[in-house]
Amino acid sequence: MAPPPSRPSGRTVHPELTAAVLWAVTAGAAPPAPAARLAERHLADGAPVPEQLHRELLAHLHRLGWPTVLAAARRLFARPRDPLLRSLVAAEDVADLLTRSRLAEPWLYIGHTTRADLRPGELTVRHLGHLGHRPLPAETLFVCALHLTAVATVTAQDVDAVLLTGDGRTLPPSAVHPTDAPAPIAAWRLRWTDTATAPTAPHPAERRLLGEVRRRIALDPAAPWRVGDTATSLGLSARTLQRALRTAGTTFQAELTAVRLDTAGHLLRRTDLPLADIAAAAGFTDHPHLTRCFRAHHGCTPSQFRRRSAEAAH
Structure with a gap:
């Protein structure tokens, strides 16, 4: 019996992504490619799938034609198991x-x-x-x-x-x-055909305003940010700022949370700080608050995010 696949030293791919591609590649009558058989072993053994192996599977998927590529994507979203x-x-x-x-x-x-x-x-x-x-x-x-x-x-x-x-x-x-x-x-x-919920394309001035809001929050994500205070610092009314953000397809709270999550993600990837310290530095109330936001936006806990980042870097 062949030995189980070893843990890859390079970047790896989300297993559900590879599983959907593998399903499409092996659904036809043709015998599976060597890359497909190797990917099957990785998934069966719970081992991460190396990025290069996933690329080989995608090349084979491409040879089967666009309908098969689309079928793999539909399979992924039809049966998502991962919270992400x-x-x-x-x-x-x-x-x-x-x-x-x-x-x-x-x-x-x-x-x-x-x-x-x-x-x-x-x-x-x-x-x-x-x-x-x-x-x-x-x-x-x-x-x-x-x-x-x-x-x-x-x-x-x-x-x-x-x-x-x-x-x-x-x-x-x-x-x-x-x-x-x-x-x-x-x-x-x-x-x-449905344009009812799509936001109006933001004007360049609104995009610049959105970028300035993000930049200011990023300078001190732990500050007690409020839309009214931020608008005043920009020389605007709160209503004007909120309207500009809606036109750009977002809200002040969404941008505040996104910047704080980006800050926390950077600290998780680049430091060994305890999670409570990261939560405080990024502006979250406490460690549980950070965990709830991470689960909602990343589909994983901060600890899992840190572990996956470490795995992807080696």
């Missing part, structure tokens, strides 16, 4: 989904990041390298399928997707074939 993934499908609207997915990025697509522009009935997403390598076309297609499925789940609407190339062309996801030269995919654009 359940929190995404429980989003109130697309703006809320983007906030939750930004916090979930370290576990959804390690090594990559996204930049999103939300407009009424339209979402444009750029898929960028973050920790070492540029995304391969197969990886970009799968993350596109994840976004498409998540938006369709949250809006209960049919969602169309087109890819945007670096030279300004658009093409359907099915047009990116693994046998062709890698397509210069710059972004993708999703469109759906």
Whole structure:
């Protein structure tokens, strides 16, 4: 009998992500690829799936065609077991989904990041390298399928997707074939019919204001921040600031919580401080308050977040 897979030394991938890809890869009549058999062993033994093995699975998934890629994404969101993934499908609207997915990025697509522009009935997403390598076309297609499925789940609407190339062309996801030269995919654009809950695209001045609010909070996240005091310091009324934040698809409390979670996450990844000290430094009432917010936004406890961050770094 072959020995069980050893613990990987590099970055690993969320097991439910790999399980969904593996399901799609092995659902056909063709025999499973070697990467699929190895991934099966990792998942069966409860071992982390190395990022490189997951990339090989995605390359095989890409060869099976866009419908199979989309089927893998739908499988993931149809049966989410991890609280992190359940929190995404429980989003109130697309703006809320983007906030939750930004916090979930370290576990959804390690090594990559996204930049999103939300407009009424339209979402444009750029898929960028973050920790070492540029995304391969197969990886970009799968993350596109994840976004498409998540938006369709949250809006209960049919969602169309087109890819945007670096030279300004658009093409359907099915047009990116693994046998062709890698397509210069710059972004993708999703469109759906329900625009009632999508926020109006923020004006550049409102985006700058949002950035200034985040910057000020980040300077002292433990301060007793209030929307009225913050608005006064910016030379605005509380109502004007709240209206500007709504136009940008957020609220003052959401931004305050997001900055405090970002601060806590940075301290968990970079220091050995006790959780009570991290909670105080980031502006949470106490350790239990930090844990509740982490569970709601990350789907895990601060201790689990710290452990996974350490595993991803080695």
